[in-house]
Amino acid sequence: MGVRLLGIIGLVGVAAATAFGLFVVPADLNQGDAQRIMYPHVASAWLAYGSFGVTALASIGYLWKRDLRLDAIAVAGAEIGVIFTAFAIWGGMMWGRPVWGVFWQWEDPRLTTTALLLALYVGYLLFRRLTDDPARRAARAAVVGIVAAVDIPIVHFSVEWWRGLHQGPTIGSPDRVLNPSAPGQFIIALVGMVAAFTLVWLYLMIRRYQLARIEWQIEEHGRLGRISAARRKASVPTGGQPEGAR
Amino acid sequence: MSDVGFVIAAYGVILGGLGVYTVTLWRRLSSVREASLRIRREADAAPPPDRPV
Secondary structure: OHHHHHHHHHHHHHHHHHHHHHHHOOOEOOOEHHHHHHHHHHHHHHHHHHHHHHHHHHHHHHHHHOOHHHHHHHHHHHHHHHHHHHHHHHHHHHHHHHHHOOOOOOOOHHHHHHHHHHHHHHHHHHHHHHOOOHHHHHHHHHHHHHHHOOHHHHHHHHHHHOOOOOOOOOOOOHHHHOOOOOOHHHHHHHHHHHHHHHHHHHHHHHHHHHHHHHHHHHHHHHHHHHHHHHHHHHHOOOOOOOOOOO | OOHHHHHHHHHHHHHHHHHHHHHHHHHHHHHHHHHHHHHHHHHHHOOOOOOOO
16 A cells, blocks of 8 residues: 555656646746756656666675575666666757757767666666576676676766766756756756656565565476476386386 | 657656556566466465375
């Protein structure tokens, strides 16, 4: 019941934040209506970082504790992180065309490292399909999940480390948290969208975690069934006549 | 395409995608829950294993 309520509140929150961002906040003086894309774009990007951060922490936890529940959290973070990264990239492209004049530019470090982040975690999800043994799969995937997380700070700080098309952080860097360069209404719309997306993200994380747990139980049941069937087959004599029959 | 067109495309795909993923997740979850229940019912209905001699 609590999870369902969380989902409903998240849904209402996203609807309200969308209405506020589209119809209440004025268009930007320079960017026009395209600036409205920033609200879901930034919210998606932050939640993508959060998701992959959860995957990395749960992966470290799994290697330490060997608890498959941590592996379920890791896979939930990776799958939902891939979804939100795709949203962030799509939103960025839709904003980039009217503002920059291009959908995409491979020379831009933020864009390229974000595409790499997406590829790394799609790879993580595909890598998990290579083995049926839950413990072995969890251990191997945990290593990939931790290594892939190295790209998260690279994506975030790429706009400060290298020059490219993508602008620097508006409120993301520590010195700009207290003095954001964007007007108040824009900040309210952005924070509102991030809050609403976070509720939906939390709901999806819980549901995806539940799915991973049940899938693992079914998989384990099937594996035990195959083992006992193999044992039964091995214990039953096949072919040939018993001794002393001739 | 006008700026508004890009805004509609961005919001449409992001919010639509979020909706599609949520519905897909519900379906996957209800499907595995059903499978899990079926396995439990089968396990309860199955005869007890033979005792080792």
